[in-house]
Amino acid sequence: MRAANSHFGKHYINGVWTTPKGAMIDVENPATREIFARVPDGTPEEVDAAVAAAQSAFPSWSSTPLAQRIALMEGMLRRFYEKTEAVIELEVAELGAPVAFARSKHCLYQQKRTAAFIAAARSIAADEAFPASLVMREPVGVVAAITPWNYPLGQIIQKVVPALLMGCTVVLKPSEWTPLTAVLLIEAFEEAGFPPGVLNLVQGYGETVGEAMTGHAGVDLISFTGSTAVGRRIAGRAAPMMKRLILELGGKSAAVWLPELEGHEAGRMAAKKVLDSLLLNAGQTCTALSRFLVPAEKLQTAEALLKSVLADYPMGDPTDPATRMGPLISGAQFERVREYIASGIREGARLVAGGLPPEPGADDGWFVPPVVFSDVRPEMRIAQEEIFGPVLSVMPYNTLEEALAIADGTQYGLCGAVFGPHEAAVNFARRMRTGNVYVNDASRDLAAPFGGFKSSGVGREGGVFGLLEFTEPKAIFEHGS
CATH class of the missing domain: 3.40.309.10 (Aldehyde Dehydrogenase; Chain A, domain 2)
Known part of the structure; x- marks a missing residue:
């Protein structure tokens, strides 16, 4: 394993790699049980700072033309390509994924997924005219993206890329079991020139960081992938504040x-x-x-x-x-x-x-x-x-x-x-x-859209369907001329 990345031990809030205030979490290689890295055990106060940064960045980012957001995402993808070997190495180390599968499914396929989201975003019309109204799609707002350990990179791509393309800002919490690939992806966004506060990373446990994110008044939409039991708990926390939900849950x-x-x-x-x-x-x-x-x-x-x-x-x-x-x-x-x-x-x-x-x-x-x-x-x-x-x-x-x-x-x-x-x-x-x-x-x-019926979730990810989940339709009724 190459030398540890100095950013592994930090959060990324408002465009700055910040020194954590709490304890650290060991990251274990499941194939050898070696502890090979440590990440921050985030606090509710750090979640507050990340959400505040996302709220502050939202007005400017949401009004940035779609073409400009697409251009920035294309720049991120180019830097993502440059990190291919480092990503594969991390997927092997933190997940235990066989190297051939880490390359094909955990990395190269996710690069294709990113390119597919970019292509889909180009097909979305800003406004749709009806005989007596104008219907537009506006970004929902601040997104809490909480991702699982089984596809560390892919699940982040499924949430962060469409949210940002549609003009939302994001606070990301990856799984504490596989938190390192997220750092490389955040670096690619930073190197591509995404503005401060548009994308924030808070590492930590679901019981602390995840709970603080899902119950935060400043979060407008929660996108979560994980167990049905946790999804139900998140839905219960979101309901009093009418937060939008995208829940990709269990299957049999x-x-x-x-x-x-x-x-x-x-x-x-x-x-x-x-x-x-x-x-x-x-x-x-x-x-x-x-x-x-x-x-x-x-x-x-x-x-x-x-x-x-x-x-x-x-x-x-x-x-x-x-x-x-x-x-x-x-x-x-x-x-x-x-x-x-x-x-x-x-x-x-x-x-x-x-x-x-x-x-x-x-x-x-x-x-x-x-x-x-x-x-x-x-x-x-x-x-x-x-x-x-x-x-x-x-x-x-x-x-x-x-x-x-x-x-x-x-x-x-x-x-x-x-x-x-x-x-x-x-x-x-x-x-x-x-x-x-x-x-x-x-x-x-x-x-195609991806998502489930019954207790397998709410909402859809993938393609145009996944992009539109991060928007709200607004109708403007115009007087006929």
């Missing part, structure tokens, strides 16, 4: 193998798509396809394919280019996932691959090998609750109506997938109560 996504799916290669494609979704971030993905619904008569075929494809996901040292699966983020997450595996065994699910991982030694990382359960019943905890680990539930069904009921039979509705002949798969996808559905080997479209 189902992949459905249709009866018409035939052939070894088609079945292998489905198994690989499911395991890619589940394992490449060690199961720590809100959209992970953690339930695989299979026709009962094809259950053994699906199990054999999954066991075969599992060989393509070697787990180990994230710095090794051959590694495809790294550790979980922390000891707490290790224990959480271990307990879910134990509950699956207790409730009678049948192990097809993996099992209860042993407790790691003092110097071992938080590694959990992939676990595949079969004959999982819909009422089991492993079929209902978000595990956030490499645990797959294979669930047999007898009719399409039963498959749909199982797929929709959780509190979540974030993502799904359907494998089968195109028309049949699209028809089934239309019926699923979920915000995003992949058909066969399709990939995400950065222009």
Whole structure:
């Protein structure tokens, strides 16, 4: 690891890297359990200062022409490109992401996402004329952006870039588990010439900094990604002040193998798509396809394919280019996932691959090998609750109506997938109560909206949809001439 960045130990408030007033938080490499950096344990007073800076910067920034904001964002992206190798190194160190995945998904894909937001912003008209009125989009105001640890850079890009493009100002709190990539991104914004106060960074714990941000009278919109339980608490805090909300929360996504799916290669494609979704971030993905619904008569075929494809996901040292699966983020997450595996065994699910991982030694990382359960019943905890680990539930069904009921039979509705002949798969996808559905080997479209139904959240991110979430429509009624 290259020398530590001196900004790691500071907040960024009103264009200045500030020395913290409180204690420091250790940052652990989850693959080695080495403490390799420290960040500030922010205070409510530092949140006050950051919000005040964002409020002060808002009038000028919101009146800056969109073309000028886009030009500044393009400059930030150029500096982001220059930091590519440093970002990848940090994603490996603070998250334990395998280096190849850190490069492709955690860094290069996020650069594409930034470029997609810039392109989408160009398509937004400032005003829309109606026969007797003019409708304009105005920025909401000060945004509190609170991001999770599982995609440290991507989740910041999803919130900060559209908010700034639309003329909002931002106070950012990244996860205390993966706080360092945010520093590199803030540096790119600073180097690009973004004005002081437009973007502010306060490091710290959710219980202190996050609580201070979500309850702050100076915050107009809260954009949060994390658990449904925390999302509900944030919504409760926001309600008395009528704060706008964008909540991207939990998921328990189902992949459905249709009866018409035939052939070894088609079945292998489905198994690989499911395991890619589940394992490449060690199961720590809100959209992970953690339930695989299979026709009962094809259950053994699906199990054999999954066991075969599992060989393509070697787990180990994230710095090794051959590694495809790294550790979980922390000891707490290790224990959480271990307990879910134990509950699956207790409730009678049948192990097809993996099992209860042993407790790691003092110097071992938080590694959990992939676990595949079969004959999982819909009422089991492993079929209902978000595990956030490499645990797959294979669930047999007898009719399409039963498959749909199982797929929709959780509190979540974030993502799904359907494998089968195109028309049949699209028809089934239309019926699923979920915000995003992949058909066969399709990939995400950065222009499309991302978000969930039911307890998976409120609002949408991505493309024009994600940009407009940071605006308020205003109607001006004009007297006809």
